[in-house]
Every structure is written in structure tokens, then in C-alpha cells.
Amino acid sequence: MRKLAALAAVVTMSVGALTACSGGDYCADLKGYVDSAKDLDIKDADAVGKMLDQAKSVSKSAPDDIKDDWKVVIDYAEKAKDAKGDTNKLMELAKSDGEKIQKSMDAISKQAKDTCKIDLENG
Numbered sequence: 001m002r003k004l005a006a007l008a009a010v011v012t013m014s015v016g017a018l019t020a021c022s023g024g025d026y027c028a029d030l031k032g033y034v035d036s037a038k039d040l041d042i043k044d045a046d047a048v049g050k051m052l053d054q055a056k057s058v059s060k061s062a063p064d065d066i067k068d069d070w071k072v073v074i075d076y077a078e079k080a081k082d083a084k085g086d087t088n089k090l091m092e093l094a095k096s097d098g099e100k101i102q103k104s105m106d107a108i109s110k111q112a113k114d115t116c117k118i119d120l121e122n123g
Contacts (some may be wrong), residue, residue, distance in 0.1 A: 026061040027116035033058045034118065035099050043085035052077040069104035076101045 033054040050117055055077055060072035076097055081087035109120040 026058070026063065027118065029054075029058040030112055030116055030118055034120065042080055042090060043087065044050045045081050045084045048077060048081040052081055063115070066107055069107045072100055072104035075109070086109065 033051070033097070036051045036054040040051055042048060052074065055070065055074050059067060059074060064069050076093070079093050080090060083093060105120075110116040112120050
């Protein structure tokens with residue numbers, strides 16, 4: 001269950017401080033994503049689907065240097081949605097893709113803080 005909790009924590013990206021964005025549409029899209037991901041239950045396929053839609057929107061406006069990271073997040077969220085709340089599938093996903101998603105989330109979090117003044121790590 002710890003891995004499942006870690007999966008949920010990575011996907012939800014708890015938000016600590018939201019301040020004014022300076023990066024245009026990307027920052028506004030990112031805020032929408034953060035709102036959809038807040039308190040996400042990774043076992044709720046519908047909620048994961050809504051978060052996935054927001055992630056796709058953000059990826060379109062994302063700066064080129066993190067577009068690949070957003071693709072990793074989207075791929076991961078699609079797999080989580082396809083698991084339909086199956087704890088075993090979600091734990092396997094965390095095991096197989098956890099390191100890759102963490103690296104991408106680290107890059108996205110750094111860029112969000114630097115460009116949009118959105119702190120994704122302190123929630």
C-alpha cells in the first residue's frame with residue numbers, strides 16, 4: 001500500500017503556494033491541472049480521467065524543454081486510468097514506471113516554480 005500511496009502523491013502533485021503566473025497560457029493551464037489533481041484518488045478512474053484531460057491541455061502549452069516530461073505524465077495517467085482502480089495493477093505501475101514519472105515530475109515542478117511561481121512540491 002505504501003507504493004500505491006506514493007503513486008497517488010506523485011500524480012496529485014500537492015500544491016503549496018500559488019502565486020501569479022508569468023508564463024502565459026502554460027501557467028493558467030498548469031493551475032487547472034493542479035486543481036484537478038488535488039486530493040486525487042488514484043483508484044477513481046473517472047477522477048484520473050479528468051486529471052488526464054487537464055494534463056493533455058497543459059502539455060500542449062508546455063515549454064519545449066518539458067514537453068517530453070508531460071508526455072511521461074500523460075502516459076502514466078493513461079495507464080493508471082486503464083487500471084480502473086485495481087490496486088495490484090496500480091502497484092505494478094508504480095513499480096515499473098515510478099522512477100521515470102518521478103524524474104519527469106521533478107523537472108515539471110522545477111519549471112513550474114521558476115516560470116509560473118507555482119510550488120508543486122510543498123503541499
